[in-house]
Amino acid sequence: MKTTTITKSLVHLPRRAQNSHKGDNGRVVIIGGSPEYIGAPALAGIAALRSGADSVVIAAPEKVAWAINCLSPDLVTRKLTGRWLTTRHYATLMKLAASADCVVIGGGVHPRPQSLALIKKITGAFAGQKVLDAAAITSFDRAHLRNAALTPNLREYERLRRYADVDRLVASGNIIVAKSWRTKIYNARGVWENRTGNPGLTKAGTGDVLAGLLAGFIAQSHDILQSAINAVYFLGILGETIYKKKRGYYYLASDLAEAVRTLRPRGN
Numbered sequence: 661m662k663t664t665t666i667t668k669s670l671v672h673l674p675r676r677a678q679n680s681h682k683g684d685n686g687r688v689v690i691i692g693g694s695p696e697y698i699g700a701p702a703l704a705g706i707a708a709l710r711s712g713a714d715s716v717v718i719a720a721p722e723k724v725a726w727a728i729n730c731l732s733p734d735l736v737t738r739k740l741t742g743r744w745l746t747t748r749h750y751a752t753l754m755k756l757a758a759s760a761d762c763v764v765i766g767g768g769v770h771p772r773p774q775s776l777a778l779i780k781k782i783t784g785a786f787a788g789q790k791v792l793d794a795a796a797i798t799s800f801d802r803a804h805l806r807n808a809a810l811t812p813n814l815r816e817y818e819r820l821r822r823y824a825d826v827d828r829l830v831a832s833g834n835i836i837v838a839k840s841w842r843t844k845i846y847n848a849r850g851v852w853e854n855r856t857g858n859p860g861l862t863k864a865g866t867g868d869v870l871a872g873l874l875a876g877f878i879a880q881s882h883d884i885l886q887s888a889i890n891a892v893y894f895l896g897i898l899g900e901t902i903y904k905k906k907r908g909y910y911y912l913a914s915d916l917a918e919a920v921r922t923l924r925p926r927g928n
Contacts, residue, residue, distance in 0.1 A: 686879025700768030711876025766796025856896025865913025
């Protein structure tokens with residue numbers, strides 16, 4: 661399969677029409693979080709908003725959702741009963757997902773059996789565009805997954821290969837964004853390799869920022885492959901820029917999420 665190096669010429673950020681109205685530029689729904697991992701959906705949400713998406717709704721267990729509201733007034737939350745996500749939330753989440761241009765699922769989800777069962781049920785039934793991260797990487801419906809971007813790190817990619825036939829996943833219209841020092845995007849048309857970035861991107865939470873950035877671009881353009889190219893390229897550029905500013909690998913994932921605002925889409 662042909663490998664193409666991602667360069668600036670391949671990056672095309674979504675355009676925002678001058679006469680656009682609220683909601684025209686994408687709505688993202690994020691399903692995730694647990695008492696152990698509150699920050700993951702929040703980081704993804706901020707990155708999605710900063711990418712240009714008009715709105716982000718985070719569906720999380722109620723105490724997690726209240727904590728997220730304290731982190732940012734810009735994030736709307738849907739507070740789900742209980743301490744963890746379970747299959748009893750399925751109907752509510754499917755209704756919420758139906759209103760979204762892109763859904764992110766998995767970030768911050770504790771790998772409890774009921775939570776993983778919920779992910780499998782949603783990914784089998786929801787046909788819309790989605791980003792699968794963290795716990796969702798190896799708990800999705802293998803038979804019915806479509807229109808998905810999976811974002812595994814190196815260890816998660818190894819587990820993914822044991823969990824599912826990755827060639828079949830790609831042939832079915834999904835893409836895999838295999839995160840590493842040379843992140844590769846696999847889809848049915850070939851492989852795209854990114855060469856921007858630095859070792860600071862191994863910091864915890866960086867993958868959540870990537871998931872949100874990717875979802876925000878998808879929600880605006882509805883082009884999963886182009887959105888993945890945009891997201892991995894610019895996340896690397898942001899890492900390089902902040903490294904210079906901080907004079908070392910002292911930056912945090914929250915610094916990356918905040919820095920997304922420096923992107924300059926064409927036409928803006």
